Amino acid sequence: MTTALLELEDVEARYGPVHVLHGISLAVEEGSVVAVLGPNGAGKTTTLRAVSGTVRRSGNIRFAGRPLNRLGPAAVARLGIAHVPEGRGTFSELTVWENLRLGAYTRRGSIQPELERVFSYFPWLSERRRQPAGTLSGGEQQMLALARAFVLRPRLLLLDEPSLGLAPILVAELFRIVRELNEKEGLTVLVVEQNAHLALQASDSGYVLEAGHVVLAGSSAELQADDAVRRSYLGY
Amino acid sequence: MTPSAAATSGTSAVSSAETSAIAGFRSRGSALDAGTATVVLLLLGAAIFLLIGCLQSARFATLTIEGIALGSVYGSLALALVLVYRATHVINFAQGELAMFTTYIAYELGLHGLSYWVAFALTLVIAFSLGTVLQVTLIRPVQHRSVIAVVIVTVGLFILIDGVVNWIWGGFFKTMHSPFGYASFDVGGVAIPHAYVGMVIVVFASALLVWALFRFTKLGLGMRAAALRPAAAALVGVRVDTMLAIGWGLAAALGAVAGLMAMADPSQLFLSTTLMQPILVYAFAAAVLGGLESPAGALVGGVLIGVSTTLIIGYVPQITSEMQLPFTFVVLLLILLVKPSGLFGRREVRRV
Numbered sequence: 295m296t297t298a299l300l301e302l303e304d305v306e307a308r309y310g311p312v313h314v315l316h317g318i319s320l321a322v323e324e325g326s327v328v329a330v331l332g333p334n335g336a337g338k339t340t341t342l343r344a345v346s347g348t349v350r351r352s353g354n355i356r357f358a359g360r361p362l363n364r365l366g367p368a369a370v371a372r373l374g375i376a377h378v379p380e381g382r383g384t385f386s387e388l389t390v391w392e393n394l395r396l397g398a399y400t401r402r403g404s405i406q407p408e409l410e411r412v413f414s415y416f417p418w419l420s421e422r423r424r425q426p427a428g429t430l431s432g433g434e435q436q437m438l439a440l441a442r443a444f445v446l447r448p449r450l451l452l453l454d455e456p457s458l459g460l461a462p463i464l465v466a467e468l469f470r471i472v473r474e475l476n477e478k479e480g481l482t483v484l485v486v487e488q489n490a491h492l493a494l495q496a497s498d499s500g501y502v503l504e505a506g507h508v509v510l511a512g513s514s515a516e517l518q519a520d521d522a523v524r525r526s527y528l529g530y
Numbered sequence: 531m532t533p534s535a536a537a538t539s540g541t542s543a544v545s546s547a548e549t550s551a552i553a554g555f556r557s558r559g560s561a562l563d564a565g566t567a568t569v570v571l572l573l574l575g576a577a578i579f580l581l582i583g584c585l586q587s588a589r590f591a592t593l594t595i596e597g598i599a600l601g602s603v604y605g606s607l608a609l610a611l612v613l614v615y616r617a618t619h620v621i622n623f624a625q626g627e628l629a630m631f632t633t634y635i636a637y638e639l640g641l642h643g644l645s646y647w648v649a650f651a652l653t654l655v656i657a658f659s660l661g662t663v664l665q666v667t668l669i670r671p672v673q674h675r676s677v678i679a680v681v682i683v684t685v686g687l688f689i690l691i692d693g694v695v696n697w698i699w700g701g702f703f704k705t706m707h708s709p710f711g712y713a714s715f716d717v718g719g720v721a722i723p724h725a726y727v728g729m730v731i732v733v734f735a736s737a738l739l740v741w742a743l744f745r746f747t748k749l750g751l752g753m754r755a756a757a758l759r760p761a762a763a764a765l766v767g768v769r770v771d772t773m774l775a776i777g778w779g780l781a782a783a784l785g786a787v788a789g790l791m792a793m794a795d796p797s798q799l800f801l802s803t804t805l806m807q808p809i810l811v812y813a814f815a816a817a818v819l820g821g822l823e824s825p826a827g828a829l830v831g832g833v834l835i836g837v838s839t840t841l842i843i844g845y846v847p848q849i850t851s852e853m854q855l856p857f858t859f860v861v862l863l864l865i866l867l868v869k870p871s872g873l874f875g876r877r878e879v880r881r882v
Contacts, residue, residue, distance in 0.1 A: 383761075383766075397766055
């Protein structure tokens with residue numbers, strides 16, 4: 295049963311005295327898209343940060359069978375986990391090309407094949423490669439963040455609130471691309487999202503977090519049909 | 531609500547968010563251009579003034595050339611300050627003393643029979659290693675505490691280095707010969723010492739190398755990313771701590787260039803532990819004038835400070851060389867009052 299690419303077992307995390315995660319357990323199968331839902335302050339972002347090592351955590355986190363608990367963010371990235379943080383983490387002072395180059399920072403040698411592949415999904419990036427990333431619109435910056443994560447050829451993509459501050463049309467476009475990357479490239483995705491409707495449509499399974507606990511888990515179809523989820527997150 | 535604020539908070543419709551973002555960018559772009567244009571015009575005006583002065587008077591030309599040579603030394607140390615400041619937002623008060631220390635190392639290598647340029651290269655390597663080791667052992671443990679903690683450590687380092695150098699080499703003056711000799715070129719009746727030409731070339735060549743490292747290499751990109759947004763840089767696999775240590779190493783190497791070139795000045799007869807103390811003050815002024823964040827600004831600022839102080843001492847008899855440092859402080863104060871972002875500094879623009 296332990297075929298999952300990423301497994302969290304009883305993971306706790308805190309910021310100073312504030313206890314945010316109270317024993318989270320979840321699994322992400324290779325090749326799947328998994329959504330994490332929940333209200334503000336439930337610990338969704340912290341869950342991703344626990345994986346990428348940007349917060350101090352305890353409990354077991356295994357990636358492809360390998361424990362991550364003691365690794366810092368740079369070491370986790372080197373294992374092939376790309377984290378697109380809330381607020382995108384793009385370098386607005388650097389050019390689009392430099393941002394993409396940073397995405398593949400841990401790769402050796404030429405990254406031309408990766409860039410070509412990324413440009414096939416985001417053709418407009420190629421024309422604007424010399425432009426400072428800060429001059430892109432919010433939607434474009436989010437696309438750039440996704441593209442930058444993808445240049446790494448990650449085995450796992452951690453995506454934090456991609457819809458934040460974006461117009462609905464752009465959010466739909468973004469999720470379409472995430473789904474396409476998943477289907478065509480076999481990219482495994484763990485996505486945290488406020489917009490439960492979109493997230494459940496684009497994912498295979500999901501977890502609902504409340505106050506640092508997993509309160510509900512299941513396939514996305516099951517969750518969409520669940521009464522509590524419908525009332526709290528889908529609004530019907 | 532400002533346009534950029536509208537863009538960041540924009541959960542509104544696509545069109546309005548997009549257009550306001552573009553409007554925000556445009557207004558920012560044009561403001562930047564106007565500022566840059568003024569600075570370029572000012573510098574151009576200063577250059578023309580100096581050129582006319584040099585053509586009119588041999589004395590003016592001599593002073594200007596001396597100012598440029600001394601200014602490039604200030605600029606080199608200012609560049610070291612800027613490198614550290616960009617990476618950690620802290621002024622390294624020990625930067626000058628570190629440069630003095632490495633100059634003593636070059637002196638010692640010379641005593642052991644190494645030729646000047648071999649000793650020069652070896653000193654840069656030693657300075658780089660020293661910078662990284664100091665960052666790892668002294669700065670890293672306190673760097674996440676507070677800015678003031680780091681500042682205090684650099685002040686302590688200043689005193690420590692002073693003590694160590696006095697302990698090893700004693701307080702007596704040492705002599706080092708200028709590697710460029712003491713002859714001069716004669717250009718239309720104006721004597722240009724070889725040493726001044728050499729100082730300027732060495733400083734600008736080393737600055738160019740550092741610039742190329744930052745601009746064209748993967749390591750340089752990683753260092754820029756680590757300085758701009760450490761958390762985001764770590765997420766893409768940049769080893770931020772390593773980058774900071776390398777940054778300190780590079781700064782120490784640039785400081786070593788400044789120290790050695792200060793000694794290459796034919797009028798600098800003795801090597802003493804106070805060699806870099808006045809130069810550090812000029813370098814502060816140069817870095818602030820250049821905008822603290824701008825490497826090019828640090829070099830230009832260094833040359834401007836060098837030229838203006840030598841000209842003023844040369845032409846205003848009331849300001850003697852004893853008054854040179856206080857005068858520089860006045861300049862520093864004026865910059866901070868009138869244009870705190872300096873010539874090439876930019877106001878913090880951040881879009882979340």
